[in-house]
Every structure is written in C-alpha cells, then in structure tokens.
Amino acid sequence: MSDQSLRVAVLGGGSFGTALASIAADNGAEVRQWMRDPELAAQITNEHRNGRYLPDYAINAAVVASTQMAEVLEGAELVLVAIPSKAFREVVRQARPLLHEAQILVSTTKGIQEEGFKLMSQILEEETGFAHIGVISGPNLASEIADKQLTATVIASDDPQTRTRVQTALGCDYFRVYASNDRYGVELGGALKNIYAIAAGMAAALGMGENTRSMLMTRALAEMSRFAVDQGANPMTFLGLAGVGDLIVTCSSALSRNYRVGQALGEGKSLEEAVEALGQVAEGVNTVRLVRDKAHEDGVYMPLAEGLYQVLFKGVPARDMARLLMLGEQSSDVEFVLPRKDVQQDRREGGEPHG
Numbered sequence: 331m332s333d334q335s336l337r338v339a340v341l342g343g344g345s346f347g348t349a350l351a352s353i354a355a356d357n358g359a360e361v362r363q364w365m366r367d368p369e370l371a372a373q374i375t376n377e378h379r380n381g382r383y384l385p386d387y388a389i390n391a392a393v394v395a396s397t398q399m400a401e402v403l404e405g406a407e408l409v410l411v412a413i414p415s416k417a418f419r420e421v422v423r424q425a426r427p428l429l430h431e432a433q434i435l436v437s438t439t440k441g442i443q444e445e446g447f448k449l450m451s452q453i454l455e456e457e458t459g460f461a462h463i464g465v466i467s468g469p470n471l472a473s474e475i476a477d478k479q480l481t482a483t484v485i486a487s488d489d490p491q492t493r494t495r496v497q498t499a500l501g502c503d504y505f506r507v508y509a510s511n512d513r514y515g516v517e518l519g520g521a522l523k524n525i526y527a528i529a530a531g532m533a534a535a536l537g538m539g540e541n542t543r544s545m546l547m548t549r550a551l552a553e554m555s556r557f558a559v560d561q562g563a564n565p566m567t568f569l570g571l572a573g574v575g576d577l578i579v580t581c582s583s584a585l586s587r588n589y590r591v592g593q594a595l596g597e598g599k600s601l602e603e604a605v606e607a608l609g610q611v612a613e614g615v616n617t618v619r620l621v622r623d624k625a626h627e628d629g630v631y632m633p634l635a636e637g638l639y640q641v642l643f644k645g646v647p648a649r650d651m652a653r654l655l656m657l658g659e660q661s662s663d664v665e666f667v668l669p670r671k672d673v674q675q676d677r678r679e680g681g682e683p684h685g
C-alpha cells in the first residue's frame with residue numbers, strides 16, 4: 331500500500347501528529363511536520379525522536395520537521411491537523427494563506443470549540459470553504475501506534491476522494507483505515523469519549539471493580555449516542571471504531587491522558603494538579619463542561635456528564651457522586667429498542683411508589 335507519489339503535511343508536534351507523520355512516511359509518502367519548537371523540530375529531523383511527546387519511540391527517518399509553515403505546506407496534497415482544540419482555529423488561520431482548495435484537509439483532533447459548540451472539521455470548513463475535508467478518529471493511542479501495535483482508525487468524510495486518499499496514504503500492515511460518511515458522528519464520538527475516560531480513570535483509582543467499569547462504559551455509550559442523535563448524528567456510528575472502539579481503549583488504559591487525569595483526581599489531587607502533572611492535552615476536561623452545558627440547553631439527559639462536571643468543577647467528592655448516580659433513574663437498556671419515555675410511562679402506569 332505504499333504511496334510514494336504523495337506529499338503529506340502534518341500540523342502539530344505532539345504525540346499524535348508525530349505518530350501519524352511516521353505512519354505516512356512508513357508508507358513511502360514525503361512527509362513534513364510543522365511545530366513551534368525549533369529544538370523539537372531539529373530533534374525529529376536529525377535524531378528521529380520526539381523527546382518531548384513520544385520519547386520512547388523511533389520515528390521514520392524520512393520525516394522532516396520544521397517551524398516554517400510555508401515549507402511544510404508547500405506541495406502537500408494531504409494536510410493532517412493535529413493541534414489541540416483550544417489552538418486549532420488559530421493555527422488554521424495561520425495556515426490559510428498557504429492552503430489551496432485542491433488539498434485534502436483532515437482533522438485528527440478530538441475536541442470542541444466553546445463558541446458555537448463547533449467540531450474541528452467545521453472550523454476547517456469555515457476557515458477555508460474547501461471541499462475535501464475529513465476527520466480521523468478511532469481507538470488510536472499515539473504511543474501504541476508509534477510502537478507499531480496493530481491498530482485501526484476511521485476516516486470520515488462525505489467526500490469520497492478524501493476517504494480513499496487517506497486510506498491509501500495511511501493504511502499499512504500495522505494501521506488499518508476504515509471509511510465512514512458520518513463525519514459529524516465520528517468526530518463527536520472522539521470528543522465525547524474523553525469525558526467517560528476521565529470517569530473510568532477515577533473509578534479505577536477509587537478501587538471500583540470490573541462490573542462497575544463495564545456499567546460505566548455501556549451507560550456512557552447510551553449517553554453519547556443519545557446526545558449524538560439529538561445533535562443530528564447517526565447513532566449506528568457509535569457501534570464502530572470511533573464510538574465503542576475508542577470508548578473501550580480510553581476507558582481501559584492508563585496510556586490515555588484523560589484516563590490519567592481521572593486517576594489523579596480519584597487519588598485526591600485537584601484538577602489543577604492533575605492537569606499540571608500530565609503536561610499534555612486532556613481534551614475531556616474542557617469537553618465535559620461544554621457538553622454538560624449543551625445538554626442542559628437542549629434538554630438531553632446526561633447524568634454521567636453532569637456528575638463528572640459536578641466532581642471536576644463544583645468540588646463534589648467522586649465517591650459521593652458515584653453513590654448518587656446509583657440512585658438515579660432506572661430506565662431503558664438500549665433506547666433504540668425500548669424508548670426511555672416508554673419505560674417512564676410504564677412506571678407511571680404501574681403506580682410505582684414515590685421515594
């Protein structure tokens with residue numbers, strides 16, 4: 331599946347951008363990577379290591395890193411944007427004069443912009459107006475990709491050219507790329523699961539068992555898909571790699587930064603201490619606040635997101651919140667089979683005692 335004719339630009343010098351740059355180079359593409367830090371850029375180009383974000387892994391020696399965006403973007407057919415959500419629009423704006431509409435622009439970022447509740451591919455669209463826009467999302471811990479562990483992801487776009495080009499650019503013997511045309515659902519899945527990864531890390535630190543983790547993940551999936559349907563996504567997308575797949579990996583592994591933030595909180599650290607100790611981006615901290623507010627605004631029932639919000643931002647002890655959640659509504663298992671409102675109706679008609 332090697333792709334020697336392709337030139338790929340990666341914007342972002344963090345762990346995921348670096349892992350993706352290395353895959354594309356393994357596949358034979360000519361790869362340039364943009365970052366702000368000149369020392370890190372020199373280290374990637376000359377020593378083939380990213381000592382700050384992926385210190386334990388060798389990067390393909392053909393990846394050339396630079397702080398000069400124009401050099402990186404020149405002649406690139408495919409541009410992967412791996413910048414945390416807080417800086418995403420700013421970097422796209424910086425890149426905009428150097429971009430042209432034949433290029434394929436793909437976000438790899440699993441976060442939400444506060445103003446307007448925008449996902450990153452919507453920002454790409456707004457800032458450029460280009461036609462070839464997509465999203466990569468899935469169970470993709472950067473360090474495992476860098477270690478060439480067998481991994482799969484999803485390229486989501488309503489543009490077939492974007493889907494097939496990314497499949498050939500990145501698909502190789504250790505990385506499989508599946509296609510979706512539900513860009514919004516795939517992107518939302520990647521952002522939402524970070525919330526529940528924090529909760530899972532917290533539950534683990536509090537000594538909660540496997541039944542608890544399984545309940546948490548499954549109810550998280552119900553909550554994510556309920557929210558996604560309300561926002562217009564296809565709930566079936568949540569059965570795929572970018573839904574349940576990513577939820578499993580981030581709720582099960584201390585390699586996930588969001589999970590580690592949850593663990594630190596469960597061990598009694600403050601949110602500031604937990605984020606500070608991480609030294610990398612944990613998108614879920616911001617996402618839980620935005621999603622909780624959006625759910626309130628739109629009237630979507632999201633008890634887990636609400637509970638986590640109370641723990642993170644209102645000082646409610648995690649153990650107390652877990653107990654409170656256990657006293658919440660006992661409703662439908664799978665709402666697409668038995669709607670929630672039917673269970674509520676049954677209970678009313680069954681004359682359930684109050685209390």
Ligand SMILES: NC(=O)C1=CN([C@@H]2O[C@H](COP(=O)(O)OP(=O)(O)OC[C@H]3O[C@@H](n4cnc5c(N)ncnc54)[C@H](O)[C@@H]3O)[C@@H](O)[C@H]2O)C=CC1
Pocket residue numbers: 342343344345346347348365366383412413414415417420421438439440441470471472473609610611613
């Ligand atoms: N690391 C992972 O395992 C995965 C990460 N992602 C997503 O990828 C996105 C990027 O994350 P990582 O690479 O993991 O982050 P990271 O925390 O490893 O690195 C962040 C990078 O962004 C750069 N950055 C921050 N603000 C910037 C600005 N204003 N201008 C230019 N560069 C800036 C930092 O210098 C750093 O190079 C996140 O949204 C994350 O959810 C997605 C899948 C896997």
Ligand SMILES: O=C(CO)COP(=O)(O)O
Pocket residue numbers: 440468469470471472524527576579580585586587588589611612613
């Ligand atoms: O999205 C990821 C794995 O798919 C990475 O998760 P973290 O950002 O929590 O490390």
